[in-house]
């Protein structure tokens with residue numbers, strides 16, 4: 001999909017952490033990129049969505065819209081289904097009607113974490129939570145709505161613009177006291193800027209089907225917190241490892257949900273960079289933004 005000046009990408013859920021990064025990245029290839037926040041286009045409002053897509057006639061739709069509060073999804077299952085499953089289908093149907101492909105973003109939480117090794121695209125999902133179930137349903141609905149789909153599963157996102165694990169560790173560390181962090185959940189921390197670039201590379205190669213993308217390597221939440229504190233010069237803050245059942249969360253999370261990114265690497269000719277390197281970049285960029293040098 002090499003760009004002519006008039007090419008238009010419509011980014012749904014553009015007010016979110018990934019939506020902002022994707023909009024910024026895609027604007028280079030699609031100068032006519034249109035970002036739509038929830039207030040501008042609600043994916044659960046099929047008629048409004050269809051009308052907007054009909055009006056814009058985009059060359060690409062990227063669905064970053066989701067109800068991402070994992071514990072909230074257990075309480076408000078209806079909202080999880082409407083946004084993550086039906087909303088995803090609405091976006092895919094609107095793209096199909098406009099004759100353009102859809103890039104849809106999904107999650108490692110479609111897996112139960114019992115494999116004990118990174119999950120590939122061929123591994124069968126078996127979600128443990130309402131969030132995971134609604135996202136898996138969304139994947140299937142997108143795939144059924146149009147063959148012109150690219151579904152990218154990712155994991156443990158952090159970046160500017162929204163509360164996330166990395167920022168919350170730094171904020172809690174500044175408040176003082178001991179931080180209690182689970183050490184029995186493993187995954188692949190992923191910088192949202194790296195994911196946005198990966199989506200761009202996949203779009204340029206007209207990739208279709210299902211692809212996993214996450215920064216390389218895996219660690220526990222506890223090890224990620226240690227890395228955040230160390231890179232942020234706050235290694236003196238006391239960390240206490242706890243088990244998931246001591247954390248008092250509502251939704252069940254997969255214990256080991258790292259993603260195998262071999263398919264991405266073979267499509268692009270290069271694999272993702274290690275999570276430690278991406279984390280340093282984020283924290284350095286964030287310090288510069290805050291004027292901290």
Ligand SMILES: NC(=O)c1ccc[n+]([C@@H]2O[C@H](COP(=O)([O-])OP(=O)(O)OC[C@H]3O[C@@H](n4cnc5c(N)ncnc54)[C@H](OP(=O)(O)O)[C@@H]3O)[C@@H](O)[C@H]2O)c1
Nearest residue numbers: 013015016017018038042043065066068107154155156157
């Ligand atoms: N964050 C992670 O760790 C993670 C991990 C794996 C996969 N993912 C996936 O990555 C994608 C992006 O997530 P994110 O981290 O960027 O989450 P986010 O910051 O919560 O962004 C999601 C955006 O979707 C919007 N949205 C919610 N309901 C909507 C609706 N009905 N219509 C239109 N927009 C709606 C939200 O708006 P409001 O804020 O106004 O509700 C928000 O701006 C999602 O598909 C998510 O499932 C995330």
